[in-house]
Amino acid sequence: PVDEKIKATMDRRILLPLGMGFVSGLVIMMGVNHLKQKAKQRDEAPRKRALSAGDIRPPFPAPVVKLLDSASLCYLSTTHAGAPHLSLMHFTYVQHEELIVFTTRRNTLKHRNLVKSPDVAILIHDFPGLTSEGQVLDGEGGEKTYSRTYAVTLYGRAYVLEEGPDSERLREKHLARQPESAVFIKGDDIAVVTVLIHTARLCDSADKVTEWSSTGQ
Template identity: 25%
Template sequence: MSCPDILPEHVLSLLKTSKYVHLATCSKPECIPSIALMNYTYIPPSKVYVKEGEIGEPIERKHYIIIATQKDTAKYENIRQNPQVSILIHDWVTAKKLSLRKNSMSNTPTPEPQRSQDADHPSRLLNLLQELNQSELSQMSATMRGYAECIDPSHEEAKYYEAELLKANPDAAVFIQGNNIAVVKIELESAKVSDRENNTSFYD
């Protein structure tokens, strides 16, 4: 799988630095969809688990998303029944900064309107809304399809990826470690990337 090798650098950067992804799964045979916000870590080919004593195949440049989920959840059962999943990722940083600014402004006392200035200057709220629209539209979003596999918890591979997941999400140990939690690796297979002009590119 070489699909992510040709993804835009912005998307690869998001995979490496973002905190969350949206994970979509679907049951079989009922085809009931489910979506969840997940902590994750991105595993490029250079960090893919290789069994001790073995040499990884350089041709197989596989890219993975690693997640952990409780076994008594819909997404876990869905993955067991139907390993085909989708992942949505986008830039949360801009939205977070704008949200903080919005809250800050909402707590600021509103001065009495001045007729002489209102005619020439848009309100602060209007400026914020304009900036919000421009900032949100300036970002890319990527939807990636993949194949999910629950890793045998007794296997060293599960321990390896659990450690990588904890390293990327040290504040989420309660969601990553435990007897009722499964480590899941998702091999990325294809992607659809959209930009602010509603242009869409496909990679598979």
């Protein structure tokens, strides 16, 4: 009987920490899930603000995809002290992830702006050729058309990536798309930035602005 009491006491001493450990782990897991949900809600806030303006959401319509695939330069607008700050950027569009990718040196005002205020606007254009008379030309033989989209303004949130596999994977994609810009892409002090696009507006060569939403709203 004494041995059984000792064994029962030892079992309780063993099981009690295990039970407490399980409960602690469960509490930690619940806390992590709560923080993830809060972070998701924070990330959704800019999306909801952007949607309130109407405009466009991914997945992009074909004209936008064509423009993003064909263009290599964009105008990036960030915010500094309540005022816009404009930068000319080389960019790469990663279609299957619906991301705009670019790089920037960490010791720039642009980088500080992105960290402090990540909501950005991006303008991309692909102007058709013009004759001496100013007529719009598009395609072989100088066929005139006014259906081509030549500018798109994108609104989204920028994420300055930490160094790691994801940032290097996107850096290599950007470098493969923009090999002539390697000096702006590879380097110890160059950060990879992605922009998740929330909304956009298209404008064609007839100055017609198109609004579109994948939600139909």
